[in-house]
Amino acid sequence: MSVLEFNQMLLNNTEFLKPFAITLTRDSEAAKDLVQETMYRALANKDKYNVGTNIKAWLYTIMRNIFINNYRRKSKQATIFDSTPNEFLINANQGAIANDAIANINLKEVKEAIYNLPEIFRNPFLLYFDGFKYHEIAEMLGEPLGTIKSRIHFARKLLKNQLQRY
Structure with a gap:
């Protein structure tokens, strides 16, 4: 296949890439960039295209891989490290007092609900809850x-119904 024929095939299939790019990115400008990057990669890797295979599928695969790689790269870069001193937060909890009484009442109600389960459900649930x-x-x-x-599963369901306010 000549370079001219390959380029013509790419141009003929460019319009099919745009809706797929918009579906992936949900942004028209980002979709245009994705189509452009896909076309660039297709031209750069034209020697990897097997003549006779579905060019649309090949282009969709390139686009999907570019999108996934960009997404992974952005998710890693989205982590923000705050190196500013946070000394003003050291004593921020001085005004808050934990209410252990309410926590103990809630825990007591949960334990009571567990022990009110039928034995057939309670024993497996307690073992699972213990980490087995x-x-x-x-x-x-x-x-x-x-x-x-x-x-x-049924023990969880019963507990959920009994303890709906949590």
């Missing part, structure tokens, strides 16, 4: 893994 894995609980209780998972 599903398969370990299944072995301990001698039940199938799926049964344990569903019992823990």
